[in-house]
Structures are given as structure tokens and as C-alpha cells.
Amino acid sequence: MAPPPSVRIIEVGPRDGLQNISNVVPTRVKVELIERLSRAGLRSIEPTSFVSPKWVPQLADAPEVMRAISGLVKQQAAPGTGRDAAYPVLVPNVKGLEAAVKAGARDIGLFISASEGFSRKNINCSIAESLERMHKVVEKALPLGIRVRAYISCIFYCPYDGPTDPSRVLALTQKLLDMGCYEVSLGDTLGVGSPAQVRRLLGVLLPHVPVARLAAHFHDTYGQAVANAVAAYELGVRTFDSSVAGLGGCPYSPGAKGNLSSEDIVYTFHQMGIATGVDLDELVRTGHWISQQIGIPNGSRAGAAIYTKLNPTAPALAKNVLSSTKIATATSSSSSSSSSSSSSEEYVIERTNAIVKITLNRARNGNALTTSMLSNLTALFKSLAADRTVHRIVLTARGSYFCTGMDLTAAPATTPAAKRANFAALHALFAAVDRCPQPTIALVNGPAFGGGVGLAFACDVRLCSPRAVFTLTEARLGICPAVVSRYIFREWGVAVAREAMLSARRVTAAELQTRTGAVHGVADDESQGALAALLAAYLDRLRFCAPGASEQIKELARAAWRFAGDERQDEVIGEAFAQMIDSEEARVGMENFRRGVKETDWDNVAMAGKSKL
Numbered sequence: 001m002a003p004p005p006s007v008r009i010i011e012v013g014p015r016d017g018l019q020n021i022s023n024v025v026p027t028r029v030k031v032e033l034i035e036r037l038s039r040a041g042l043r044s045i046e047p048t049s050f051v052s053p054k055w056v057p058q059l060a061d062a063p064e065v066m067r068a069i070s071g072l073v074k075q076q077a078a079p080g081t082g083r084d085a086a087y088p089v090l091v092p093n094v095k096g097l098e099a100a101v102k103a104g105a106r107d108i109g110l111f112i113s114a115s116e117g118f119s120r121k122n123i124n125c126s127i128a129e130s131l132e133r134m135h136k137v138v139e140k141a142l143p144l145g146i147r148v149r150a151y152i153s154c155i156f157y158c159p160y161d162g163p164t165d166p167s168r169v170l171a172l173t174q175k176l177l178d179m180g181c182y183e184v185s186l187g188d189t190l191g192v193g194s195p196a197q198v199r200r201l202l203g204v205l206l207p208h209v210p211v212a213r214l215a216a217h218f219h220d221t222y223g224q225a226v227a228n229a230v231a232a233y234e235l236g237v238r239t240f241d242s243s244v245a246g247l248g249g250c251p252y253s254p255g256a257k258g259n260l261s262s263e264d265i266v267y268t269f270h271q272m273g274i275a276t277g278v279d280l281d282e283l284v285r286t287g288h289w290i291s292q293q294i295g296i297p298n299g300s301r302a303g304a305a306i307y308t309k310l311n312p313t314a315p316a317l318a319k320n321v322l323s324s325t326k327i328a329t330a331t332s333s334s335s336s337s338s339s340s341s342s343s344s345e346e347y348v349i350e351r352t353n354a355i356v357k358i359t360l361n362r363a364r365n366g367n368a369l370t371t372s373m374l375s376n377l378t379a380l381f382k383s384l385a386a387d388r389t390v391h392r393i394v395l396t397a398r399g400s401y402f403c404t405g406m407d408l409t410a411a412p413a414t415t416p417a418a419k420r421a422n423f424a425a426l427h428a429l430f431a432a433v434d435r436c437p438q439p440t441i442a443l444v445n446g447p448a449f450g451g452g453v454g455l456a457f458a459c460d461v462r463l464c465s466p467r468a469v470f471t472l473t474e475a476r477l478g479i480c481p482a483v484v485s486r487y488i489f490r491e492w493g494v495a496v497a498r499e500a501m502l503s504a505r506r507v508t509a510a511e512l513q514t515r516t517g518a519v520h521g522v523a524d525d526e527s528q529g530a531l532a533a534l535l536a537a538y539l540d541r542l543r544f545c546a547p548g549a550s551e552q553i554k555e556l557a558r559a560a561w562r563f564a565g566d567e568r569q570d571e572v573i574g575e576a577f578a579q580m581i582d583s584e585e586a587r588v589g590m591e592n593f594r595r596g597v598k599e600t601d602w603d604n605v606a607m608a609g610k611s612k613l
């Protein structure tokens with residue numbers, strides 16, 4: 001019986017994926033990533049590169065990484081291992097080759113651009129000079145038994161020269177194979193290609209080049225990476241570069257999705273009955289792990305979906321937030337690019353990179369808080385609190401009202417147990433909002449009543465429509481605003497809050513803004529657009545405030561309120577100071593300042609270790 005069709009996956013995450021991340025990922029994390037990928041069945045992994053640390057500071061630890069994975073690299077030479085096991089390191093020139101060989105590399109990768117403009121901008125030489133440089137490396141590498149893989153970038157399009165003529169790619173491919181490279185990886189650097197372009201290019205190449213000597217390297221900027229890989233497969237290509245968790249990015253499209261995700265392409269091939277040799281579940285766990293380690297959302301859609309299935313009890317968030325999105329790792333301020341959402345009758349959750357927006361969705365009941373909403377929202381806020389990739393949370397509502405408080409149509413609790421449960425559910429929700437480590441922003445679109453007022457003031461910040469009016473109606477109903485009082489007294493001050501509770505009067509956002517400072521912005525007019533603009537400007541400011549520091553600030557504020565002036569406040573301050581001084585964030589922020597980067601875009605900073613502090 002014929003063996004099932006198979007493909008070879010070259011995992012490029014540890015090199016191509018991580019190299020765009022501006023803050024240094026610790027060597028031990030890189031090494032563990034490579035080991036995990038290997039355990040997931042990936043036999044070809046690009047571990048690092050030997051380019052100058054000045055160009056790619058992230059990979060300055062290449063010798064240490066190679067030393068740590070020397071066992072894996074040695075296995076590559078074991079009898080019967082075959083060509084498919086490889087750890088190609090990128091080298092730019094003979095100097096890089098020498099360093100790579102010294103570090104134990106047995107397989108190298110060389111890169112060249114199919115476009116003159118890109119070549120000159122990227123490596124400061126013409127294509128002809130680049131070929132000459134490669135030739136020198138190959139001449140030295142082959143006699144040492146070092147195998148050479150080549151990458152051609154900009155196969156479809158160059159940011160400087162425009163569309164790439166396929167005949168140029170053909171000519172280069174032939175030269176590289178003639179030179180002695182065992183394989184040429186065709187790179188759509190900008191991720192602009194589509195299956196039609198893949199067919200066109202391969203149509204030009206395949207009459208002249210053995211397809212077994214070609215690999216495909218796609219980026220997902222326009223969401224075409226999997227489709228492109230399938231198109232290439234259908235034309236006979238059997239080797240694909242991909243990156244776990246879709247790590248990577250396109251330097252010319254800040255915020256764009258990264259490389260073809262390994263989880264996505266392995267899932268696709270398995271669905272097609274094509275073997276990859278990869279344990280997809282293990283790969284998915286690895287993608288989740290590295291995303292957590294470096295503090296950026298998992299860029300693989302299949303990865304996020306499968307991880308949720310594998311861990312049904314883990315994040316309630318996973319149930320609600322359909323998939324995470326990749327944050328670009330450049331330091332540009334325009335990196336917000338992709339989003340996902342999920343909705344229920346109770347609320348809608350939208351995620352845009354590091355921001356999660358929750359929109360209450362029971363407009364016909366004024367977004368009154370049912371028992372089920374209380375428990376689901378509590379679980380949601382708790383899971384968001386635990387997710388280090390979420391940096392800011394926005395709470396808003398659909399319809400005319402923000403939230404009309406407790407559901408008054410529900411049968412009243414009569415037994416002591418039911419009353420306790422009622423209290424516990426209310427208390428838990430406000431506490432979960434209050435204790436979120438991330439800055440929480442209530443975007444108050446309209447009037448709020450009772451518990452709805454509590455919800456807005458359990459958040460850290462309030463941005464309001466001029467329609468937002470806060471009414472603590474409880475006294476009119478013969479009850480008192482017990483649970484919410486904690487947040488109302490804290491944010492409004494006792495004098496204002498007591499009077500508003502006693503009179504159950506309407507308190508406008510403008511009044512709270514001027515009298516108490518507990519409203520932080522009121523939109524210019526009642527339109528949705530004005531409120532959205534207010535939010536956008538505020539969120540943009542918050543991305544320059546470090547997440548760990550924000551968490552600490554919230555602790556300090558809580559302590560200031562609870563322990564004002566007493567020794568316990570000093571204890572919290574002392575702890576915060578000690579943690580701050582040693583924190584990874586402090587190191588990054590200060591280092592950036594010294595380098596002249598006055599404002600660090602923390603959404604694009606990868607942080608090592610469990611805590612950002």
C-alpha cells in the first residue's frame with residue numbers, strides 16, 4: 001500500500017518569529033521553545049541566526065542557544081536521520097558562517113532578495129553583490145559538510161520596487177541551486193500574495209526547477225497564508241516554512257499578522273489527510289505556552305481554537321473570546337490590526353489585540369443584571385484578570401441605557417440561603433471588576449441605575465456620553481444601595497454620594513466630572529462617534545503605560561483608600577517599591593529611555609517570565 005502523502009514543515013518561530021520582538025526573550029525561553037517544538041515532532045527547526053547583534057539584538061545569544069540545543073543538532077547527524085532533520089541557522093556572510101560553525105551548526109540558511117530595492121535597503125548591496133557574497137559562503141560551507149538552504153524574499157512584491165517579475169525569481173532560484181544550495185525557500189515577505197500569484201509564479205518555475213528543491217514561506221498579512229500553502233501543495237511543493245503561534249510579522253505592515261502559523265497549516269494538512277509528523281495537540285500547547293511567555297496573543301486561529309478544546313475548564317475567556325490576535329512587535333503606534341468577537345444574549349466580547357471590550361447586550365431590558373449575567377460576567381472578569389495578554393478592558397452597553405441595575409422582574413429571594421446567594425453573586429461581580437489587574441474603563445453610553453451605577457464605578461475610569469445620568473434609585477424602591485455603596489462612596493466621596501443616595505436624584509456625568517472628578521471624560525455630543533473618539537484617544541494613551549506598573553498602581557490606590565495613613569498602607573507601598581525596582585518592566589522602560597525611546601509602546605513589548613513585575 002502506498003504511504004499517505006506527506007509534507008515537511010520547517011518551523012521558523014524561534015528565529016523568524018522571535019526576531020521581530022523588540023524586547024529580548026531570555027535564552028532559556030528560546031531553548032525551551034525549540035525543545036518543545038522538537039517534542040511536538042518538528043524535525044526541522046530554525047533555531048537562531050548569526051547576523052550581527054546590531055541588526056537583530058534579539059538573536060545576539062545565538063551561540064548560547066546552539067550550545068544548549070547541541071544534543072538535538074547532533075541527532076541530526078545520526079544514521080538514518082535523513083535530510084528532513086535540520087536546524088538551519090541564518091548567516092549573512094562568511095563571518096556569520098564561521099561563528100555558526102564554531103557554535104556547532106551543521107545546516108545554514110542564506111537569504112537574498114528578488115528585488116534590487118529591498119536588497120539595497122535591507123542588506124545594503126545589489127542582488128549581484130549579494131549573490132557573490134553567498135557564493136563565498138557556500139564555497140566554504142560545503143567542504144565542511146555544512147548543508148546550505150537559501151531563502152528568496154519579495155517573491156511577489158517589494159515595498160520599494162513594486163511587483164516582482166517571476167522570471168527574476170526563476171533566475172535566482174536556478175543560480176542558488178547551481179551554487180550548491182539543497183533547497184530554495186520562496187518567501188512572500190510582505191504577505192501580499194494570493195493563490196493566483198502562487199500558481200503564476202510556480203507556473204514559471206516548475207518547468208525549469210525540480211519541485212522537490214523548493215519550499216514555500218508565506219506570511220499572513222492578508223490572511224492568505226494557508227490558502228497559498230494549499231495552492232503550492234497542489235502544484236507539488238512539499239516543504240513549508242511556518243511559525244508556531246504565527247509568531248513574526250511584517251516590518252512593512254506594522255500590526256500585520258505574522259508568518260503562516262504552524263498550527264494552522266498542520267491542521268489544514270491533517271484535514272486533507274496529509275501527514276506532517278507533527279503532534280498537533282502538543283504543537284498547540286507549545287504555541288499557547290510561548291504566547292504566554294512572551295506576553296503577546298496567540299496568532300494562530302487553529303491554535304487558539306484547539307487549545308480551548310484541550311482545556312475546556314481553563315479560561316472562561318476562551319469560551320467567550322473566540323480567538324486571540326497577534327500584536328505586531330514593532331514599536332509603531334499603529335499596530336492595532338486584527339480583532340475577534342463572540343456574542344451571547346447577555347453580552348458581546350470583542351478583542352482587538354490587547355484590548356477586550358465587553359458590551360452588555362440586553363438592551364430591551366435596559367441591560368438589567370440577571371442572575372445568570374452576574375455569574376457569567378464575574379467568571380469573565382476573573383478569566384480576563386488572569387490573562388496577561390489582555391492589557392485593557394472596556395465595559396459598555398447596547399441600547400439606550402448603560403445598565404439599569406439588578407433585574408427587578410426576578411422573583412425576590414425569600415429564604416436566608418437565597419438571600420445570601422443573591423448578595424454573594426452581586427458582591428462577586430463588583431469585586432471581580434474592581435480586582436482586575438488591568439485598567440478597566442466604563443464607557444457609559446446612557447443612564448445607569450442602582451447596580452448599573454455600581455458597575456460603572458467599580459471600574460477605574462469612566463468616559464461618558466452626555467446622555468449618561470447616574471441614579472441611585474434604591475431608596476425609592478424601599479431598599480438601599482448596599483453592595484454598590486463601597487464603590488460609590490470610594491469614587492464620589494461620602495458627602496456627594498450620601499446626598500445622591502438619600503435623594504435618589506439624577507446625577508449627571510458633567511456634575512460628577514466637575515464636583516468629584518470621578519468621571520474622566522464626557523463626549524462632545526450624544527453621537528456614538530463622539531463617544532468612540534473619546535475612548536480611542538484614551539486607549540491610545542494607555543498603551544504607553546506598562547501593564548505591570550498599572551497593576552501596581554491599582555494596588556496602591558486600593559491601599560490608599562482602605563488603609564489611608566496607617567501602617568498597612570506603608571507595607572503595601574514598600575512591597576510595591578521593592579517589586580518595581582527589580583521588575584523586568586523597569587529594566588525595559590529605563591533601557592528604552594536611555595536609548596532615546598521616551599514612550600514605550602507596551603502592547604508591543606514581549607516580556608519574559610510569569611509576571612511583568
Ligand SMILES: CC(C)(COP(=O)([O-])OP(=O)([O-])OC[C@H]1O[C@@H](n2cnc3c(N)ncnc32)[C@H](O)[C@@H]1OP(=O)([O-])[O-])[C@@H](O)C(=O)NCCC(=O)NCCSC(=O)C[C@@](C)(O)CC(=O)[O-]
Binds near residue numbers: 366404405409481
Ligand atoms: C429604566 C427606566 C427608567 C426605563 O423606563 P421605562 O419606561 O421602563 O422605559 P423603556 O421603554 O426604555 O423600557 C425599558 C425596559 O427595561 C425594563 N427594565 C428597566 N429596568 C429594569 C430592571 N432593573 N430590571 C428589569 N427590567 C428593567 C423595563 O421594565 C422595560 O421593560 P418593558 O416594560 O419594555 O417590558 C425604568 O424602567 C426604571 O426605573 N427601571 C428601574 C431602574 C432601577 O431602579 N434600578 C435599580 C435596581 S435595584 C439595584 O440595582 C439594587 C442594588 C444592586 O444596587 C443593591 C445593592 O447595591 O446592594
